[in-house]
Structures are given as C-alpha cells and as structure tokens.
Amino acid sequence: MQFARLLLSSVLLTIPSLLTEASDISAAKGEWSFVRNGTTGITASQVILVSPTLILMLDRVLGDPLQINGHQAWVELWNLETNTGFALNAITNTFCASGAFISNGTMVSVGGQAVEFPPNVTVPPDADGRMGIRIFEPCNDPSGLDCTLFEDPATLHLAAYRWYPSSLRIFDGSLMILGGTHEQTPFYNTDPENTFEFFPPKDNGQTRFSPFLARTVPTNLFPRAFALPDGKIFVVANNQSVIYDIEAQTETVLPSLPNGVHVTNPKDGTATLLPLSPPDYIPEVLVCGGSNTSDSTPSEDLSSQDPASDQCTRITLTAKGIEKGWIVEKMPEGRMMPEMVLMPNGQVLIINGAGTGYAAYDSVNDTIGNSNADHPVFTPVLYDPDSPLGSRFTTEGLPKTNIPRLYHSGLTLTPSGNIFIAGSNPNPGVVENATFNTEFQVEFLNPPFMSRERPSLSGIPEQIDFNQKVTFGIDIPENLSTNDVKVALMDMGYSSHAFHSSSRLVFMDGGLSDDKKFLTVTSPPNNRVYPPGPAYIFVTVDDVTSTGTRVMVGNGRAPPVEDQGVPLA
Numbered sequence: 001m002q003f004a005r006l007l008l009s010s011v012l013l014t015i016p017s018l019l020t021e022a023s024d025i026s027a028a029k030g031e032w033s034f035v036r037n038g039t040t041g042i043t044a045s046q047v048i049l050v051s052p053t054l055i056l057m058l059d060r061v062l063g064d065p066l067q068i069n070g071h072q073a074w075v076e077l078w079n080l081e082t083n084t085g086f087a088l089n090a091i092t093n094t095f096c097a098s099g100a101f102i103s104n105g106t107m108v109s110v111g112g113q114a115v116e117f118p119p120n121v122t123v124p125p126d127a128d129g130r131m132g133i134r135i136f137e138p139c140n141d142p143s144g145l146d147c148t149l150f151e152d153p154a155t156l157h158l159a160a161y162r163w164y165p166s167s168l169r170i171f172d173g174s175l176m177i178l179g180g181t182h183e184q185t186p187f188y189n190t191d192p193e194n195t196f197e198f199f200p201p202k203d204n205g206q207t208r209f210s211p212f213l214a215r216t217v218p219t220n221l222f223p224r225a226f227a228l229p230d231g232k233i234f235v236v237a238n239n240q241s242v243i244y245d246i247e248a249q250t251e252t253v254l255p256s257l258p259n260g261v262h263v264t265n266p267k268d269g270t271a272t273l274l275p276l277s278p279p280d281y282i283p284e285v286l287v288c289g290g291s292n293t294s295d296s297t298p299s300e301d302l303s304s305q306d307p308a309s310d311q312c313t314r315i316t317l318t319a320k321g322i323e324k325g326w327i328v329e330k331m332p333e334g335r336m337m338p339e340m341v342l343m344p345n346g347q348v349l350i351i352n353g354a355g356t357g358y359a360a361y362d363s364v365n366d367t368i369g370n371s372n373a374d375h376p377v378f379t380p381v382l383y384d385p386d387s388p389l390g391s392r393f394t395t396e397g398l399p400k401t402n403i404p405r406l407y408h409s410g411l412t413l414t415p416s417g418n419i420f421i422a423g424s425n426p427n428p429g430v431v432e433n434a435t436f437n438t439e440f441q442v443e444f445l446n447p448p449f450m451s452r453e454r455p456s457l458s459g460i461p462e463q464i465d466f467n468q469k470v471t472f473g474i475d476i477p478e479n480l481s482t483n484d485v486k487v488a489l490m491d492m493g494y495s496s497h498a499f500h501s502s503s504r505l506v507f508m509d510g511g512l513s514d515d516k517k518f519l520t521v522t523s524p525p526n527n528r529v530y531p532p533g534p535a536y537i538f539v540t541v542d543d544v545t546s547t548g549t550r551v552m553v554g555n556g557r558a559p560p561v562e563d564q565g566v567p568l569a
C-alpha cells in the first residue's frame, strides 16, 4: 500500500509564511481571519496542546521530511512562540493513536499501528505501536527543548492491540481506552477489539467486553466518548449510543441516531459535550456530519462523490431528555470528517472536512488520487448552543481558507484563544502535486477578539481544589460592558480522526469586585463534573476573550484519585 510520490522536503520547508491580503483586511476590521504561519515536518494527524507554549503532534513513518537520529521522525513538538517545530524521539508507531492528560498532569498517548515499512526502507525505525503507551511528563521548559516522550514497550503496554481507539480522562483521573481494531483493515472494522481498558490498569489488567462496541461494528472506530457529570460515560459509535457506568460495569442503551446516519470512522462525523453550566451541569451532546450510506455496502461500491450528511443531532442526557431522544438540526453544508472546537464563550466551531465521500484512502470506487473524500469544505461554521433551534448556525464573518483539511488533519484551541490547524494527508505516503497533497502548512484561525484590546488575568493559582472560591486579578478594557462575563474552565482535548477526546468546558459562576479589578469564581463542585487534571481558565467579557491560564484542577496526584469536592445536589 505504498505509492508515495516523494517530495523534496526542502521545497516545502522553505515555503514562506503568508499573510494573505484578505486576512489583513479582516483582521483590521476585527473579524475572523485565517493566517498561515510555519510548516510542520510531519503530518499533524494527532494534535494536543501539552503546555501553554507547546503542541505535540504524532503520526507515522511515511517519508515526512522531519528527521531524528538519522531516520524520519514521527513525533514533533511545536513551539507556539516561534511557530517552529522539532522532532521528539518515539519508539513505537503512533499512527492513529489517541490520548489525554491524566490527573497528575501527565499526557498519555495510547494505541497505534503495527510496524510499517516506509518506501525503500527494510528496517523501519518504529516498533509495533498497537499496544503502545507513551508518557509525556509535565514539561515546564517553554521552548520544549527538555521535553521527552517516554516509552518502554516491554514493561509498559496496553492489554490488547488497539489501532484506532478512543480514550478519555474519567472521574478518578485515569485514562479509559475504548475499542479499536487489531490489524490493517482496508475500510470497515473487520477485526475489532470490542473492549474497554484503563491506564493505570483496573481489573488486574483485564479488558472489559462491550456489547455496545460489538453491536456497532463495522463502523465503530474512534468511538466518540464523554465523561458525564455523574462519572458515567456516554458513547456514540456508528448510529448508536449508550451510557456506560464504569463502577457498576453496566451499559444502558440509548436511542439510535435518526435517519440512518453513521458518525464514526470510516464514516466520520464528530461530536462534543456541550459546555456544562452551574448549578445543574446538565449534559448535552451534539453530533454532526458523517454519512447515511448503508454499512452493508462494500467500500468499492461507495463513491467519493456520495454526499456527506448535513445532519446534527442533539440529546439532553437526563431521564426526560433521553425520553425525548435526539433532536435533529441541519448544518449549512454536509461534512465528512469535521472537527469541533469548544470556544471559551461557549460556542462550538465546526471546521474542516469534506462535502462528499468518506474517511480513509484507497478504498472507494472512484478515489480522488488516493482520497476517499472530495469537495473540501473551506468555511468554518459557528454553532451557538443557547440560540433557539433553527437559528444556531452561522457562517457570517467567518473566512474561507483554500487549504483542504481532510483525512489525518488536526487542530486545537491555543491559550492565545485562536485555533492551530495543521495536517491532512489522505494518502499512504507523502504526496505533492496531487489534488489532495500531504499538507505541511500551519494555519491559525483568529477570532475577532485577537485584534482587540482584551481582558487580562493575573494571580491565578497554579492549582485549585474542587468547590473552591478562587479570586484573581482582571484588567478589563474600558469600553467593554461588564454585564456579560463568562469564566470557562477548559480541557482543549486530543485531536485525532475528527474527534477531540476529553475536550470539555465547564463554566464557573463568579462575581467582579466593586472596583472591577478582581474576579471571584467557584471551581466545579467535584471531580466528576471536571475530571481531575490540567485545565485553562479563560474569561470572556462582552464577547472579548482573555488569553487562557493553565491550572491544575484537583489534588494533582497520580490516578486513581479519590472523589473530591461535594456531590451534585
């Protein structure tokens, strides 16, 4: 499966950073803008912010230009202060892994691919990654030069082979790992691992069989899973959903997605837990995009021109909400492989993906080059969860890019408040001059507040407990109305395959001091509302958002941690 048309890495690496005329003008007007800045040395198929200044990207060996120790690198650390990246050493193949932070601030990446032979290489530098566990310890060097990725495959590995798993941080600060596949599967999941496991391990390292995962083959890769405020897990895969009680080890079947829409790989829609607000923290999940073609259609009978679904569905995860079921909404355009980013003001940005076709490559009847997808969607759309049904989507003021971001692209909100976007490679190797190339250009999507005078925060403690009142300094630009102040506690998530796992926003109630120079907020009531671990605090005043400050939420100990704070009323 290697038909890499190798590129001249030097050509790509010297592409100048472009600030287009269009974005110049819109920045001046205080609108959203795309700005290009820098080039990655690997395909950014997985992206996670690992410190206030650093983004970790993971991929595989396929001919990318970035080198380490005399061979191609497949892990890169990106410095947001310089917009340059450099290689980190890895041992196992990290292709199509997942990950998250755990309660002591360590980032853990899990799963991956078996050994792959890149073009003309007889001894690949990477080892089998299917049971991979990779540890990125908290790293305080802003430039990242002292940061490392630790692996010891002989002693530190998963219980099962997991290529294309999902993972998320749960209430006790551990990582829960869901599903995946064992071997190279051409399109559908024909060799599934229908179990859950944990890191650090529970159940003496045994896996837990999931009837839900078994029911959702063959379209259940990268299940979209969320930690609910009571500690249970909500999972969407294929066209079905379930609530899993980790403690009781029971699955409760929820309504299927309407209209035959499938939303997990290789028919990637995406999903997010909407922002949680005090006092009730009522969980709602939004699922968008994917495909309504039948799972029994073999991939060679599918087309890159099959329209992607424009359906979004939303469910409130209370007894009453579940009874009501999924409420259908329509995006302005259909999307395969969209991504969602929670914005600190509570809106959801939906970005990237294709108007037609499927995830993966070289599987459908009429690929575009190698790509199973076509008609990249170039304009992001904003979803306002608080607006009335029927008027929640807007593309007004949102700019258009001309870089397709299809399979194997990634993005994350940064502490600056803008969105780092990289990657896309619907090809089995590095390709240029195709319709859909291996994409190395980094692009930022800047919200309007990036070009405004913004509130600034000071004196935020490095660690906060649950249910704690926290007071910190705030400097609010004079002309902003202080009637509308929102304080967001956020996990930016781990972006892999059109899903931001562990992404979370919990609003905190608070009040300004009389002189408006201090803000006092109450942290989430307990470790189930915000699974213990790192977070960023953003304050939005009159729709102008501050930069984000990192805090450790909870006692910062290694998982499993005990319940902390107070129960929900």
Ligand SMILES: *[C@@H]1O[C@H](CO)[C@@H](O)[C@H](O)[C@H]1NC(C)=O
Binding pocket: 017, 018, 019, 035, 036, 037, 080, 081, 082, 083
């Ligand atoms: C790109 O990023 C660098 C480092 O932050 C910055 O100095 C430069 O101004 C940026 N260029 C553009 C076009 O934004």
Ligand SMILES: *[C@@H]1O[C@H](CO)[C@@H](O)[C@H](O)[C@H]1NC(C)=O
Binding pocket: 004, 005, 006, 119, 120
């Ligand atoms: C592999 O090596 C052969 C012989 O040196 C060369 O012709 C070919 O272009 C190489 N292929 C790739 C994908 O690098």
Ligand SMILES: *[C@@H]1O[C@H](CO)[C@@H](O)[C@H](O)[C@H]1NC(C)=O
Binding pocket: 217, 218, 238, 239, 256, 257, 258, 259, 260, 261, 295
């Ligand atoms: C869900 O998908 C399966 C095939 O994967 C199909 O048999 C079933 O009818 C679908 N259910 C709904 C409610 O669309």
Ligand SMILES: *[C@@H]1O[C@H](CO)[C@@H](O)[C@H](O)[C@H]1NC(C)=O
Binding pocket: 300, 301, 302, 303, 365, 366
């Ligand atoms: C496959 O694509 C070709 C054109 O590229 C078309 O003629 C044919 O009908 C397609 N087959 C299927 C099963 O869709």
Ligand SMILES: *[C@@H]1O[C@H](CO)[C@@H](O)[C@H](O)[C@H]1NC(C)=O
Binding pocket: 259, 292, 293, 307, 308, 309, 310, 311, 334
């Ligand atoms: C399937 O989805 C496409 C794209 O949204 C739509 O045009 C078509 O009507 C849908 N078909 C069914 C049977 O719902």
Ligand SMILES: *[C@@H]1O[C@H](CO)[C@@H](O)[C@H](O)[C@H]1NC(C)=O
Binding pocket: 005, 006, 007, 432, 433
């Ligand atoms: C890609 O196109 C550019 C511009 O036409 C050309 O210089 C370059 O050689 C091409 N690369 C390959 C691998 O064909």
Ligand SMILES: *[C@@H]1O[C@H](CO)[C@@H](O)[C@H](O)[C@H]1NC(C)=O
Binding pocket: 452, 453, 477, 479, 480
């Ligand atoms: C507030 O001041 C900024 C300049 O810092 C200006 O761009 C903005 O338009 C002003 N906003 C209002 C509502 O007057």
Ligand SMILES: *[C@@H]1O[C@H](CO)[C@@H](O)[C@H](O)[C@H]1NC(C)=O
Binding pocket: 102, 104, 105, 106, 135, 137, 138, 200, 558, 559
């Ligand atoms: C965090 O916990 C994990 C799992 O026990 C461990 O591997 C890691 O070294 C810990 N990190 C720190 C900084 O203590």
